[in-house]
Amino acid sequence: MDFKDEYKQKLRTPEEAVKLINDGDWVDYTSALGFPKLLDTALAARKDELHDVNIRGNLIVGPVKVAECDSTHEHFTYNTWHCSAYERKLCDRGEAFFIPMVFRNNSAYYKHFLKLNVAMMSVPPMDKHGFFNMSVTTGVAAEILREADIVILEVNEHLPWIYGGFDETIHITDVDVIVEGEHAPFPPVPKGTPTDVDIAIAKNIFPYFRNGDTVQLGIGNMPDLLGDLLADSDIRDLGMHTELCSDAYMNLALRGKLTNKYKNLMPGKGVTGMVIGSPELYEWIDHNPMIAACPLSYVNDPRIIGEIDNMISINSCISIDLYGQVNAESAGMRQISGTGGQLDFLEGASFARGGKSFICLSSTFHDKDGNVHSNILPRFCGEIITTPRSEVYYVATEYGVFNMEGMSTWQRAEGLINIADPIFREDLIRDAEKQKIWRRSNKR
Known part of the structure; x- marks a missing residue:
């Protein structure tokens, strides 16, 4: 079966995709390089239209525009499972909140306890079989996408495809919306000088x-x-x-x-x-x-x-x-x-x-x-x-x-x-x- 037609049917602009988010929704950005930069920018642009939207993520190097655009938390509240250096600064400024957790239980939190309306995640391009790879975020992504009411994927051409043991892919039939756009190459992680x-x-x-x-x-x-x-x-x-x-x-x-x-x-x-x-x-x-x-x-x-x-x-x-x-x-x-x-x-x-x-x-x-x-x-x-x-x-x-x-x-x-x-x-x-x-x- 050729999945290209289904891909085209589900393709939207970031601005169109984030219209699926409503007041009071819980939205997830998964983790690290899974951060959907284009979708985050588009969602932040809707600030004046939305109220009490909560976003979860972790280990994101930023900028997270939904956090930076609303220090009052009237419109957006960003919550992180594990602070990167950037997210630590957000917490310091009162622009984000920390969620205590143990990483092995992250999937169970979503499966048993948490509300999740929309999951948005960056992935490598789809393969010929209709699969998207979870890439560098495989550790936490699958359960998040499974539990979401709506799944929106942002295709990032720079993400590596990583083979897996299980739960390393999602099929296009389980995806609601796809967005594309240009992304800058990933910067290197700064290295400290050993003392x-x-x-x-x-x-x-x-x-x-x-x-x-x-x-x-x-x-x-x-x-x-x-x-x-x-x-x-x-x-x-x-x-x-x-x-x-x-x-x-x-x-x-x-x-x-x-x-x-x-x-x-x-x-x-x-x-x-x-x-x-x-x-x-x-x-x-x-x-x-x-x-x-x-x-x-x-x-x-x-x-x-x-x-x-x-x-x-x-x-x-x-x-x-x-x-x-x-x-x-x-x-x-x-x-x-x-x-x-x-x-x-x-x-x-x-x-x-x-x-x-x-x-x-x-x-x-x-x-x-x-x-x-x-x-x-x-x-x-x-x-x-x-x-x-x-x-x-x-x-x-x-x-x-x-x-x-x-x-x-x-x-x-x-x-x-x-x-x-x-x-x-x-x-x-x-x-x-x-x-x-x-x-x-x-x-x-």
């Missing part, structure tokens, strides 16, 4: 890697550093199972280190839910049979992760207290990012035979006045707890690595103080004593 502390933490974690390990790396200085260390090492035949594929994996594959050869779950395939990185990464991942994109309800399921032997998970946090509670998403009450998949992979790697899960952080930070503070705190006082103390495994700073599995409160206090900056250790001991979590025979 001496970043390098020290990466070197502390590196000895825990072995041939044939399957690794979960996020995005940022730490995964890039670890990727470089692994690429330059004698370690080989690594596997990939990650919620987010970054340039670190591409570099490992190009250096012959990432083969997925010994994975006992989907061997030969690097599994991911989302992709964020450089234009070179999108080119590498396009129609690459080495990669399988799957929903995060599968990728981030701790039971699935637990089936992968020698699974190593690397995540970062902002601060940790002496009880082992982890804050990975807020500075005080200011939302920085989100829970993401940290909890999923911490739990899953703990299940896995030979698995290890690391939480990484610098032992200190400097405030705007140049004063130094410890990121290892006596206790939290208002910070948002991303990971409960019962789920934390290895903790790594520039001063060492400490395994908290099965440790009592006094053992946790001792171990964390030992990897704190030395200038804060005596103060932390005094706080631990006051909190009755310091044993008299502890090392001083």
